[in-house]
Amino acid sequence: MWIDSNAYIGHWPFRKFEYNTLDALLGRMKEFGTDMSIVSSLHGIFYKNPQQANQELYEELRSKSAYSSYFIPWAVINPAYGGWQQDFETCVTKMGMKGIRLYPKYHGYDIESSSCIQLVKMSRDKGLPVAFSLRMVDKRATSWMDLDEEWTLQDVLPIVRAVPDGKFLIVNVANSTALDDQDLALLKRAHLLMDTSGRLPGGGTNVLLCKFDELLSTLGVDKFCFGTHSPIQDYFTGRLRIESIGAHQIDEAGRDRLRSGNIQQLLAS
Secondary structure, eight states, X not given: OOEEEEEEESOBTTBOOSSOSHHHHHHHHHHHTOOEEEEEETHHHHSSSTHHHHHHHHHHXXXXXXXXXXXXXXXXXXXXXXXXXXXXXXXXXXXXXOOEEEOHHHHTOOTTSHHHHHHHHHHHHHTOOEEEESOSSOGGGSOTTSOXXXXXXXXXXXXXXXXXXSEEEEEOOOSOOOOOHHHHHHHHXXXXXXXXXXXXXXXXXXXXHHHHHHHHHHHOGGGEEOOOOBTTSOSSHHHHHHHTSOTTTOOHHHHHIIIIIHHHHHHHO
């Protein structure tokens, strides 16, 4: 079984995407053998009120009964926007959202702000994971209106330190993963996953794969899950990272954890 932990629908203001509707995403999933996808709305990053994007996603999911068998909705919440607490409750209790996505860089608040910490604690109390993306698009090929700063893995750790019993998903790990011993120990203790979509820097003969192999050896199989970052990135590379791992490094049970087991545990526990 394959579960994509990192997919979206909707438009990006500065680029045209294909496969950015539920129907198109479902077609892509079937093409590449993906059984289910965690999905959120790109519009929630840019709408002044991201709850409108959550409502759009909710309505689109309800438009076909078959969608419930394939998609796991996550809400975009902006804790710097008025009324976000009510939006959170609506998303969880009425819309059935199974996780929360936060975008501090785009929504203009500090990851260590009191409201962000409060939201992560509220998510923890509901048993919901919280996702952060180290980057959404490659800044080298984006609009001058988009962000010109990207996160490293270390930039996300303050919120993990502030809510050590929370559940976290870090996606598109595309920049530095350098950590000191203290941060590495925190990462290993945390209930945290990273998806396989990120374009990690690294050496060797296969730049796309070698850094993931290094992280896998350092952190272990239980810290990773399949993710595509679709439609922003290609659909296949995140899967290739898992399927190309050598048998000497991971057994079939570990590979199944990467395909779906780890993200199922994050969602269920």
